[in-house]
Amino acid sequence: MIIGxxxxxxxxxxxTAAVTPTAVPPTPVTxxxxxxxxxxxxxxxxxxxxxxxxxxxxxxxxxxxSEWLAGVRKEALTLGIRQEIVDEALxxxxxxxxxxxxxxxAQAETxxxxxxxxxxxxxxxxxxxxxxxxxxxxxxxxxxxxxYGVPPRIIAAIWGVESNFGRFSGVRPTITALATLAxxxxxxxxxxxxxxxxxEILNRGDIELARMRGSxxxxxxxxxxxxxxxxxxxxxxxxxxxRDIWSTPGDVFASIANYLKGRGWNAGGSWGREVKIAPDVxxxxxxxxxxxxxxxxxxxxxxxxxxxxxxxELGVRALNGKSLPNDLPDGAIVSGTKQHYLVFPSYDAILxxxxxxxxxxxxxxxxxxLATPVKPAAAAPKKRTARR
Ligand SMILES: [Ca+2]
Numbered sequence: 001m002i003i004g005x006x007x008x009x010x011x012x013x014x015x016t017a018a019v020t021p022t023a024v025p026p027t028p029v030t031x032x033x034x035x036x037x038x039x040x041x042x043x044x045x046x047x048x049x050x051x052x053x054x055x056x057x058x059x060x061x062x063x064x065x066s067e068w069l070a071g072v073r074k075e076a077l078t079l080g081i082r083q084e085i086v087d088e089a090l091x092x093x094x095x096x097x098x099x100x101x102x103x104x105x106a107q108a109e110t111x112x113x114x115x116x117x118x119x120x121x122x123x124x125x126x127x128x129x130x131x132x133x134x135x136x137x138x139x140x141x142x143x144x145x146x147x148y149g150v151p152p153r154i155i156a157a158i159w160g161v162e163s164n165f166g167r168f169s170g171v172r173p174t175i176t177a178l179a180t181l182a183x184x185x186x187x188x189x190x191x192x193x194x195x196x197x198x199x200e201i202l203n204r205g206d207i208e209l210a211r212m213r214g215s216x217x218x219x220x221x222x223x224x225x226x227x228x229x230x231x232x233x234x235x236x237x238x239x240x241x242x243r244d245i246w247s248t249p250g251d252v253f254a255s256i257a258n259y260l261k262g263r264g265w266n267a268g269g270s271w272g273r274e275v276k277i278a279p280d281v282x283x284x285x286x287x288x289x290x291x292x293x294x295x296x297x298x299x300x301x302x303x304x305x306x307x308x309x310x311x312x313e314l315g316v317r318a319l320n321g322k323s324l325p326n327d328l329p330d331g332a333i334v335s336g337t338k339q340h341y342l343v344f345p346s347y348d349a350i351l352x353x354x355x356x357x358x359x360x361x362x363x364x365x366x367x368x369x370l371a372t373p374v375k376p377a378a379a380a381p382k383k384r385t386a387r388r
Pocket of ligand 1: 235236237238239240241242243244248251
């Protein structure tokens with residue numbers, strides 16, 4: 001399945017929405033926009049788009065893996081990780097895992113427009129599955145949504161996009177994956193930090209080593225949290241004393257909701273909506289409206305937020321061609337090649353989960369589909385072949 005995505009320079013010229021797949025700390029992206037093509041569980045890593053880091057050592061000068069690992073063990077003990085946890089987690093790693101390094105090197109090649117990405121993700125089959133899963137977990141999702149002030153359908157959409165509703169949450173042993181990436185010079189400092197945080201999770205007894213699995217880049221469980229996000233946001237919703245993002249639905253949903261809440265989701269808010277922008281209006285927006293600043297590329301590929309009244313003056317219309325309601329919250333414009341979205345403050349929480357407009361718009365649109373009742377079979381549109 002295709003999931004990382006990037007936007008090319010768009011035809012309207014409003015802006016590009018380059019997306020760096022966050023599962024993997026991105027290699028420098030300059031003028032071209034790339035996309036990673038990888039399985040779901042391996043693509044998105046919420047919350048931790050690490051800054052670019054220069055390699056601090058080279059392959060020629062760095063210590064052997066076993067010497068390096070001895071240093072990690074020592075440091076883990078000084079950080080308060082219990083001896084038996086350190087022994088269990090680090091004793092059986094003899095060498096870096098080649099497949100992890102291969103995946104790390106192979107990321108990011110294909111480029112998709114926002115629209116292409118969305119249509120590839122939101123296939124009729126996927127949306128049907130999403131509706132089934134949403135219905136089957138509705139009671140629990142509603143309870144969690146109520147507690148955290150996040151719409152249940154947004155929680156379900158992230159669950160679906162991150163792990164295909166728990167079907168693919170990654171099979172790689174997290175400690176081994178992180179040790180491999182921490183030893184490799186490319187993003188060593190970032191992954192070393194995540195490795196210690198993963199050991200801390202084991203130290204707390206939330207999960208056994210054998211079950212601590214996830215993507216090749218260290219994103220764990222059905223929510224695809226990096227260990228640092230886990231420590232900040234994972235929740236023990238069912239109250240059994242463990243924050244189980246691998247197999248306890250309540251913990252999974254509450255952890256997603258707690259993340260969004262922690263990152264500024266406005267209770268009662270909506271992510272945004274598609275709007276109509278004619279090409280000349282798009283050009284005017286490019287010339288007259290500032291882009292946002294931000295630490296990730298996606299936040300720089302959107303406008304600043306403006307009141308709906310201002311967007312109306314510039315010529316932005318509702319999708320049906322009518323004027324925008326004046327009571328909308330201030331919003332920013334995110335553009336694909338043809339489609340445009342007015343996104344509200346809560347959108348930032350989704351973007352924070354994974355800093356990619358393709359990701360965040362997909363989540364928003366999927367959530368909208370979940371809000372729409374399933375059509376009777378007779379009225380269902382003809383099945384189309386997914387574009388591949
Ligand atoms: Ca639990």
